[in-house]
Amino acid sequence: MGGAAKNEKLNKWIEEIADMCRPDGIYWCDGTKEEYDRMMAKMVETGSATVLEKRPNSFLFRTDPSDVARVEDRTFISTSSKDDAGPTNNWLDPVDLKNTMRGLYQGCMKGRTMYVIPFSMGPIGSPISKIGVEVTDSPYVVCNMHMMTRVSARIYEMLSAGEEFIPCLHSIGAPLAAGQKDALWPCAPIENKYISHFPEENLIWSYGSGYGGNALLGKKCLALRIASAMARREGWMAEHMLILRLTNPQGRQYHIAAAFPSACGKTNLAMMRPTIPGWKCECIGDDIAWMKIGPDGRLHAINPENGFFGVAPGTSYGTNPMAMDTVRENVIFTNCALTDDGDVWWEGMTDEVPGHLIDWKGRDWTPDSREEAAHPNARFTVLASQCPVICKDWENPAGVPIDIFIFGGRRSSVVPLVYEAFNWEHGVFLGATAASETTSANIGAVGNLRRDPFAMKPFCGYQMGDYFRHWLDMGDTLGDKAPRIFYVNWFRKSPEGMFLWPGFSDNSRVLKWMCERIEGKVGARKTEIGLLPNDGDLDLSGLDIAPENMNELMRIDSGAWRAELPDIERHFAEFGARLPAKLKKQLQELKKRLG
Numbered sequence: 001m002g003g004a005a006k007n008e009k010l011n012k013w014i015e016e017i018a019d020m021c022r023p024d025g026i027y028w029c030d031g032t033k034e035e036y037d038r039m040m041a042k043m044v045e046t047g048s049a050t051v052l053e054k055r056p057n058s059f060l061f062r063t064d065p066s067d068v069a070r071v072e073d074r075t076f077i078s079t080s081s082k083d084d085a086g087p088t089n090n091w092l093d094p095v096d097l098k099n100t101m102r103g104l105y106q107g108c109m110k111g112r113t114m115y116v117i118p119f120s121m122g123p124i125g126s127p128i129s130k131i132g133v134e135v136t137d138s139p140y141v142v143c144n145m146h147m148m149t150r151v152s153a154r155i156y157e158m159l160s161a162g163e164e165f166i167p168c169l170h171s172i173g174a175p176l177a178a179g180q181k182d183a184l185w186p187c188a189p190i191e192n193k194y195i196s197h198f199p200e201e202n203l204i205w206s207y208g209s210g211y212g213g214n215a216l217l218g219k220k221c222l223a224l225r226i227a228s229a230m231a232r233r234e235g236w237m238a239e240h241m242l243i244l245r246l247t248n249p250q251g252r253q254y255h256i257a258a259a260f261p262s263a264c265g266k267t268n269l270a271m272m273r274p275t276i277p278g279w280k281c282e283c284i285g286d287d288i289a290w291m292k293i294g295p296d297g298r299l300h301a302i303n304p305e306n307g308f309f310g311v312a313p314g315t316s317y318g319t320n321p322m323a324m325d326t327v328r329e330n331v332i333f334t335n336c337a338l339t340d341d342g343d344v345w346w347e348g349m350t351d352e353v354p355g356h357l358i359d360w361k362g363r364d365w366t367p368d369s370r371e372e373a374a375h376p377n378a379r380f381t382v383l384a385s386q387c388p389v390i391c392k393d394w395e396n397p398a399g400v401p402i403d404i405f406i407f408g409g410r411r412s413s414v415v416p417l418v419y420e421a422f423n424w425e426h427g428v429f430l431g432a433t434a435a436s437e438t439t440s441a442n443i444g445a446v447g448n449l450r451r452d453p454f455a456m457k458p459f460c461g462y463q464m465g466d467y468f469r470h471w472l473d474m475g476d477t478l479g480d481k482a483p484r485i486f487y488v489n490w491f492r493k494s495p496e497g498m499f500l501w502p503g504f505s506d507n508s509r510v511l512k513w514m515c516e517r518i519e520g521k522v523g524a525r526k527t528e529i530g531l532l533p534n535d536g537d538l539d540l541s542g543l544d545i546a547p548e549n550m551n552e553l554m555r556i557d558s559g560a561w562r563a564e565l566p567d568i569e570r571h572f573a574e575f576g577a578r579l580p581a582k583l584k585k586q587l588q589e590l591k592k593r594l595g
């Protein structure tokens with residue numbers, strides 16, 4: 001494949017990287033199944049992949065116990081001015097950061113092969129797609145990228161024809177000395193991990209981790225952090241959102257894009273099977289949406305990804321049957337438990353807990369073991385095309401017109417099941433003040449409440465105040481063609497700590513209310529925080545839920561909301577002069593309404 005890439009920029013870049021990283025050899029990927037099979041077979045041979053006898057063409061990986069999730073503390077937005085990265089991002093000066101990282105990259109691929117992965121985010125050749133080239137020394141990354149992005153030799157041809165690409169440099173940061181035995185999951189210690197973005201030159205440098213968003217650079221690094229900065233410059237949007245199509249019994253289609261923080265329900269909602277009769281849900285994307293204003297003046301969304309990198313724990317035939325059917329074959333599982341008959345298992349997969357497992361750390365496990373069998377951030381990697389409810393338009397380069405935006409998060413108290421924004425500006429305020437309890441999708445404490453605006457705190461590649469302004473500007477341009485905005489919380493708990501709302505398929509009831517709001521079929525009651533369903537408007541037919549639970553789900557405790565205000569003020573104060581005046585005004589109005 002060597003000479004196939006005649007793109008001068010690419011060839012020069014690869015040469016530079018090879019000079020710095022000193023791999024034993026360079027391999028140019030072509031994205032074929034043969035390539036995938038060959039690389040996977042090699043990983044089985046070295047013991048880093050385990051064949052799952054019970055699942056056709058599926059494999060289990062166990063990571064190093066230190067390398068199990070994204071590392072937000074080690075993620076950097078490196079702009080020439082610190083202000084341009086803003087208070088929600090870690091910042092280091094680009095010159096200093098590159099010097100430090102060059103030191104780490106020096107000889108870091110010794111004893112390994114350097115793989116060149118040409119990939120497209122979005123359908124190959126579509127005008128909205130972006131091309132990236134990831135260089136990595138991890139065969140696990142290559143196989144995952146095969147599923148998560150479109151990897152193809154055709155991209156070399158496009159590059160030869162002069163197409164632009166986004167360079168993505170990745171190393172696990174674990175050179176091998178001559179004769180040294182490799183670890184099953186080589187990686188660098190936390191203090192040497194760097195997930196770095198240079199949005200001013202569309203460049204990504206990642207070092208030290210092999211896991212998920214740290215290493216599959218098309219996903220959070222390119223399609224969110226770099227793309228969000230490009231989108232602002234170019235007048236479009238790159239969001240941490242699922243995309244789904246909901247069809248009502250009359251055949252009217254609604255397209256919904258929803259932003260929930262990591263491990264807060266996007267994959268589940270995207271593949272949901274409505275419990276309400278006659279309604280149908282199809283999946284377009286489960287994590288990222290790129291949206292542009294179309295010739296009709298509406299916002300059209302595409303899913304730039306090619307697969308799902310989904311949370312395994314909690315996924316079952318009861319909660320997400322479509323995900324279970326998607327992962328029946330051709331799957332890479334990471335940090336799941338292994339059953340004695342050669343299948344995977346994770347907490348919540350089956351009611352019956354297996355009597356014996358090998359846990360994600362490779363140890364014997366029984367129900368008496370104190371630790372979980374699967375890591376809480378264990379994941380499956382699988383092609384989106386394998387999802388039984390994938391929408392026939394999921395690869396349509398024109399995208400789908402968005403009717404509804406949903407924001408939300410994990411709040412065990414205070415926030416009701418659903419409410420609607422008064423208007424776009426208020427909706428942007430809801431997005432900008434969204435808060436959620438932290439999850440194991442990031443290394444760090446779990447269950448701490450934090451502001452996670454638009455579910456983009458870890459993924460916005462520029463100043464978040466400017467990002468809020470971009471949302472307001474998009475609303476001005478869209479005018480009355482803007483999607484309606486709602487806020488949801490599936491995670492409110494009883495004093496005993498039980499979820500009050502059944503969630504999953506029953507979330508369709510909440511989506512139905514949103515659609516009926518759009519049609520003007522149902523009213524809403526005006527409250528301090530927004531528009532809530534009138535009694536009886538949420539379709540609860542066939543649902544066994546105690547009326548007191550429903551009351552609690554819809555209850556607005558003004559005192560508890562007033563208690564949120566100081567935190568929202570602190571949050572807003574961080575953005576200084578970059579906070580749009582319209583959001584300050586929204587906060588004043590909320591204060592007034594709460595009295």
Ligand code: GTP
Pocket residue numbers: 260261262263264265266267268269286287309310311312313314315319441490491499502503504507
């Ligand atoms: P990322 O891939 O990290 O961006 O996560 P995500 O937003 O796609 O979250 P996902 O759908 O994978 O859900 C994460 C966890 O929340 C899983 O364990 C789910 O079972 C659980 N979950 C999802 N939806 C619901 C819901 O409606 N109710 C409850 N109680 N749990 C849910």
Ligand code: SPV
Pocket residue numbers: 069070211212213214219220261262263287309441442
């Ligand atoms: C998330 O954390 O939001 C994910 C998983 O989707 S990762 O790819 O690791 O970012």
Ligand code: MN
Pocket residue numbers: 240261262263287
């Ligand atoms: Mn995500």
